[in-house]
Amino acid sequence: xEALYSIIVDYKGGTYFSQYKAYNLLxxxxxxxxxxxxxxxxxANFNFYQIKTIKRKIFEEKEVxxxxxxxxxxxxxxFIAKHYFSxxxxxxxxx
Numbered sequence: 001x002e003a004l005y006s007i008i009v010d011y012k013g014g015t016y017f018s019q020y021k022a023y024n025l026l027x028x029x030x031x032x033x034x035x036x037x038x039x040x041x042x043x044a045n046f047n048f049y050q051i052k053t054i055k056r057k058i059f060e061e062k063e064v065x066x067x068x069x070x071x072x073x074x075x076x077x078x079f080i081a082k083h084y085f086s087x088x089x090x091x092x093x094x095x
Contacts, residue, residue, distance in 0.1 A: 004093040007032055009040065012083040016040055025073070025089065029058050050081050063089060 002021040005028045009016040018036050022028035033055055041051055054077060063073035071091035078085065 003091050006090045006092045007036070008088040008090075010084075010086040010088075011040075011044055011080070014043070016043070019092065025063060026059075028089065033058060046081070054080060054085065057085075058087075 002023055004021050007018050020028055020031045022031055057077040061075060061077055063075040066072045073089045075087040075089060
């Protein structure tokens, strides 16, 4: 069953929020890259290399579950164009 996930991205002083339904974290990341990264790219002015780096890091970097929390992960990608890119994922609902 698909679950509803909330994704909060913090980058360059801005906070970007989105929600997607997915069966698991991998499926969620695939949807986010396909549907949301292009929107964020327009706002943050990512170039081709930065978009490619984000896509690669989203799948290479292992999300870490927050200590003493359930269904909440941090998936920091490190620095993209001299600014830190942080992604928080929360499994919001099981519907």
